[in-house]
Amino acid sequence: MIKLNNLVANYTTVRGQVSAVDGVQLEIPSGIILGVAGESGCGKTTLMKIIYGDIGFPLSLPSGNIEYNFRTEKGEPVTTKNIKNFWFKRISYIPQSSMSSLNPVIRVNQQFVDFLKDGQRKADVLAQVRTYVQELGLPAEAVDAYPHQLSGGMRQRIMVAMATFFQPDIILADEPTTALDVVVQKGILLLLMNLQEKMKNTIFFVSHDMGVHYQITHKMLIMYAAKAVEYGDSSDVFERPLHPYTKLLTESLPTIGDERTRQGVAGRPPSLWDDLRGCRFADRCPLVTELCRTKEPELIEYRSGHSAACHCAEKLL
């Protein structure tokens, strides 16, 4: 179980402090793929940064803490302060752009031995890397290539290989397939699903593509303007959403063979600089009431394991 306790993440700017994640409170069971969805600027990536413990200026964590699902070798609890010692050993990260994450001037194999444990021999590890990379459907020569010699899909497979090499407990994947074509994307996502089933790690999967979430996730978290607005099992969230934003998000996309007219969500999310009162989705919500504009809804469990932050959620039950 990974517990996020009332996380508030601030960015310091010339205009002052702004909260990009504002009071997120969640319990995430281990060994699942959790999908995180929402518009750009809703705090998805900031949430990933905090879980990864990559907190440095201008990002700060004024309140809240995280309880991870593993402990240090001495049995002490891991916090956002000391999680850095476990980077790529117990917690790893798959970035969006593999081209800007791999070092362009050294060969891929040298980047694998970057995070060598003490007392391990380079040659042994490289041999392991070679067999591992082949298991993931890459030619063995790919390890000896420079990043620019590989195609986008191959590079992203290399990133998946790096992130899963030590079988970490947690993997954070921030839009790992957004830059790829559908066919390549499917290949990588199927690989990630197979690896997760074998290793039983917890994956936080950030994407704005609801189709991708439907294919691979076990649980879903929907974020809107720095708040968690819905959280539950993927099947429930997709089939019986409790928050009007989730409903609009899944219904807005066209599908092949379906001739119905689709509407996007009108309006735009509020600026986080404004004095935000009440529900942050109120201005764009079709179900808005007077209560929504004055009182902020809390994330409440409406069905077993399925919660939403909406005053009108009962109407959607």
Next chain:
Amino acid sequence: MKTVLKTENLHKVYSLGSFLRGVKINALDDVNLRVESDQPVIISLVGESGSGKTTLAKVVLRLIEPSSGSAVVYDQQVAGKGVRPAKREFLSTVQPIFQNPFEAFSSYRTVDSYLERTAMFVNGLSRTQAVGAMEEALASVGLKFVDVKGKYPNQFSGGELQRVSVARALIPHPQIIIADEPVSMIDASLRMNVINLFLSLKQKFSTSFLYITHDLATAYYISDYLAVMYRGCIVEFGEARIVLTNPQHPYTKLLLESIPSTKWKWVRKQMAESDIETKEYRFVGCKFHNRCSLAQDICIQKRPLAIKKADGRDVYCHFAE
């Protein structure tokens, strides 16, 4: 009947690498498209990155010269050997919209200055007349001139700025707008607003679109005709609904199976990997043969020609049923 878009034996070769160790890539390899209609139409061009969609758009927009072949847009020759259409006439027939509106507009200039320039140089209006044209164009995309005037690109959201670039393209009343991945940078929740705008402009102003995308679901939603491209070649071309509901080329089938839909789950089986891209561009036969389950010897040796089907589509495959 007007010729909306016609390309004949269009080729474009790019040279990569150095002079001695360079490789040649056929970004467009014998592309033949023909759409004729009296009504405005939306033609979609779909395919993976590196399939040549953007190169085709650039040829039609006269941003690059084709290596050989010719292209016609609304009965006007736009590309080919020695073709030089009058600039003003060309720009009032064809207008572009680009992928990333934040890159299309300079962050040091107000966005209305782009609209004003288009009105003055392409329509030949005076500065005072241009205001009327700008108001009209912005109103048709659902924006008000007073809300746009004097603002810089960073003061808009992606969806709004893309609307402004549509408004700019509308000022010369073009017959066709070339939209190269117009919604891929826009959030999913706002994407449909831009797509629906295209549909309403098609009806209101009789504007045709060449919609370039890798998103088959939105292509299905708006288009009348659809061409699927792979490694510089057309593999299937016909009416959008016919092609997407009953695909016949194995590559179109693969694309459709790979869409992450929210209606059905993927079949989890091993997929055929693609080879090194530069190799695939140079295949003599069918460019898809190394990933195709139907491939036989003939596919390696001979490029498949267009087979005209009873439903009007072209399929470029030796074994399409």
